[in-house]
Amino acid sequence: MTTPVDFDLTAFAHGLPKAELHLHLEGTLEPELKFALAARNGIELPEKTVEEVRATYDFTDLTSFLAVYYPAMRVLQTAEDFHDLAWAYLLKAKEQGVVHAEMFFDPQAHTSRGVPFENVITGYRRAAVRAQDELGISAELILCFLRDFSAEYAMATLMEALPYKAWILGVGLDSDERDNPPTKFAAVFARAKAEGFFLTMHCDIDQVGSIDNIRAVLEDIGVDRIDHGTNIVEDPALVALAKERGLGFTTCPVSNSFVTEQMKADEIVGLLREGVRVMVNSDDPAYFGAYVGDNYVALAEQAGLTPTELVQLAVNSFEAAWLTPARRAAYIAAIEEYATAQGVPLPAQGVRLPA
Ligand code: ADE
Ligand code: ZN
Numbered sequence: 001m002t003t004p005v006d007f008d009l010t011a012f013a014h015g016l017p018k019a020e021l022h023l024h025l026e027g028t029l030e031p032e033l034k035f036a037l038a039a040r041n042g043i044e045l046p047e048k049t050v051e052e053v054r055a056t057y058d059f060t061d062l063t064s065f066l067a068v069y070y071p072a073m074r075v076l077q078t079a080e081d082f083h084d085l086a087w088a089y090l091l092k093a094k095e096q097g098v099v100h101a102e103m104f105f106d107p108q109a110h111t112s113r114g115v116p117f118e119n120v121i122t123g124y125r126r127a128a129v130r131a132q133d134e135l136g137i138s139a140e141l142i143l144c145f146l147r148d149f150s151a152e153y154a155m156a157t158l159m160e161a162l163p164y165k166a167w168i169l170g171v172g173l174d175s176d177e178r179d180n181p182p183t184k185f186a187a188v189f190a191r192a193k194a195e196g197f198f199l200t201m202h203c204d205i206d207q208v209g210s211i212d213n214i215r216a217v218l219e220d221i222g223v224d225r226i227d228h229g230t231n232i233v234e235d236p237a238l239v240a241l242a243k244e245r246g247l248g249f250t251t252c253p254v255s256n257s258f259v260t261e262q263m264k265a266d267e268i269v270g271l272l273r274e275g276v277r278v279m280v281n282s283d284d285p286a287y288f289g290a291y292v293g294d295n296y297v298a299l300a301e302q303a304g305l306t307p308t309e310l311v312q313l314a315v316n317s318f319e320a321a322w323l324t325p326a327r328r329a330a331y332i333a334a335i336e337e338y339a340t341a342q343g344v345p346l347p348a349q350g351v352r353l354p355a
Contacts, residue, residue, distance in 0.1 A: 009300055012342055013310055014293035017334045019100040019317035020093060020281055022227050022250035023292070024144075024174070025082075025124060026073055026106055027284025028089035037075040037084070045075075057287055062204055062259045066176055069287065073109050082123025090131040090139060092285075096293035099331065100138045100321055101131075104172055108146045108157055117160045125167045140322070142200065144172040145188065147180035154188045162195065169322055170198030172227065177207045182216045189221050198322045200225040200250075203232075205260050211235055218242065225250065225320055230267040230278075239276060248277045248320025253299045254290035255283035265303040272312065279317040307344040311335060315347065 031053035038045050047053045059065040076082060086103070093101055103124075110120050121141075128139035143161055145154035161168055171192045173185055182189075182201050189199055201223050203214045210231035215238060217223045225248040232238050232249075242249070249271065253263040271278045280299055282292045290298060296310055305313075318331040339346060 007307065007343075009307065009310075010297050012307055012344065013296040013300065014095070014097050015338065016097050016293075016296070016310060016314045017099045017331060017338060018097050018292060018296075018314045019102070019279075019321045019331070020096075020098045020292045021102050021225070021248065021279065021317060021321060022104070022252055022281035022283055023089070023101060024104045024106065024284050025086050025089060026076070026109060027069065028092075028286050029072055029076075029085060030088070030286045033085065033088055034072060034075050037077075037081050041075060041077050041081070043075055059258045059287075062207075063176060063178070065259055065284070065287065069284065070109055074113065076110065077115055077119070079119045079123035079126070082120050083127045084123075086124050086127035086139075087130065089285075090127060090135060090137055092291050094135045094137060096291045098137060098292060099334075100140075100318070100323070102140045102142055102169060102321060103128075104142050104144045104174065106144050106146060106174065107161070108149055108153065111157070111160075112149070117157075121161070121164050121167060125164075128167075140169040141167060142170045142172050142198075143168050144174045145185060146175040147173050147185065147202075148176045151184055151188055154185055155191065158188055158192055158195075165195065165197075168197065170200060170224070172199075173201040174227070175202075177202065177204045177213065181209065181213050182221050186221060189223075193222070198225070199223045200227055202227040203229040205231065205256055205264060207231075211238075214238060218245075218247070223247075224322070228252065228256075230264050230271065233267050233270060239271070239274065243274065243276050246277055246319070248279065248316070250281050250320070251278050252281050252283035252288075252295065253302070254288045254295050258288050263299065263302055265299055268299065269303045269305065269309075272309065272316075277316045277320050279313050279320060281317075307339070307342075308347055311339045311344060312347045 031050040131137040131139040201217045211234045227250045229249045251268045256264045280295045285291045
């Protein structure tokens with residue numbers, strides 16, 4: 001079976017049922033909503049137009065991105081603000097074929113400026129529940145600790161989150177990796193695991209010590225997934241270990257092209273073709289101008305991916321998602337049905353069932 005000649009790859013990629021596993025809710029703050037929330041909360045912004053806001057998106061690396069990302073968050077104050085942010089994202093996610101989202105949020109970016117944890121979690125949770133009811137998207141939350149704050153503050157945040165445990169699927173680690181290795185948070189992640197949370201950590205692209213940090217998250221922390229992490233290609237033995245464990249890598253090609261000089265398509269596609277469980281996500285789509293379906297298209301165009309390889313990426317997104325085996329199998333069956341209806345051959349090894 002070959003793909004039809006008049007095949008529309010963009011439409012196929014957008015319609016493909018997919019899980020989004022690497023998405024920072026605070027990274028979905030579009031300038032229009034930023035202005036609306038600033039007006040509602042009586043906050044004066046230095047930029048007066050959407051164009052002026054976008055002109056500040058001049059990133060050369062992770063640090064220069066974070067320097068724009070955190071100050072923008074001051075418009076987020078009430079539970080309603082957090083709800084509106086997440087809801088606006090979920091509406092966009094629906095258009096991009098997302099049927100399941102495990103979404104990061106950064107409570108310390110808010111509690112550190114005096115916004116109660118309760119405002120953050122109740123607002124986000126209300127949007128997640130609404131997404132299931134009104135959009136048919138299952139939406140879950142992953143609490144990320146900011147690695148440039150102390151381990152003590154991370155532990156205090158974990159304690160503050162425990163009353164809301166039923167609303168939080170896992171914990172992650174993000175922000176500036178420089179001088180903030182995974183081992184700094186070993187005790188926090190051990191406690192989170194004991195509390196029943198899934199674990200993931202950012203291993204950002206081309207950091208000083210990237211490969212050592214990847215080794216530590218695999219060997220010392222024992223994460224269930226890695227965010228970015230494609231520098232693993234520097235150590236074939238670690239690639240073999242990740243493959244054997246079926247570990248998911250939540251890659252973000254368009255984000256990579258903003259914080260480094262390229263999408264890292266060779267690394268992502270090399271791992272995909274080696275059978276490592278990589279998939280494609282959007283990271284901070286309001287800042288990088290591409291939601292998840294757009295990332296599938298960008299990678300496909302850059303690397304010459306076949307529609308069948310896009311199917312494999314979508315399958316991987318569910319294989320790496322923190323779902324029950326029955327739900328995972330149902331989502332993978334929906335992909336199979338979608339691809340077959342569009343005349344797209346399934347991956348050669350067949351759609352792999354979860355381990
Ligand atoms: N916070 C938001 N996006 C991030 C990224 N890609 N890496 C680290 N921290 C982040
Ligand atoms: Zn990220």
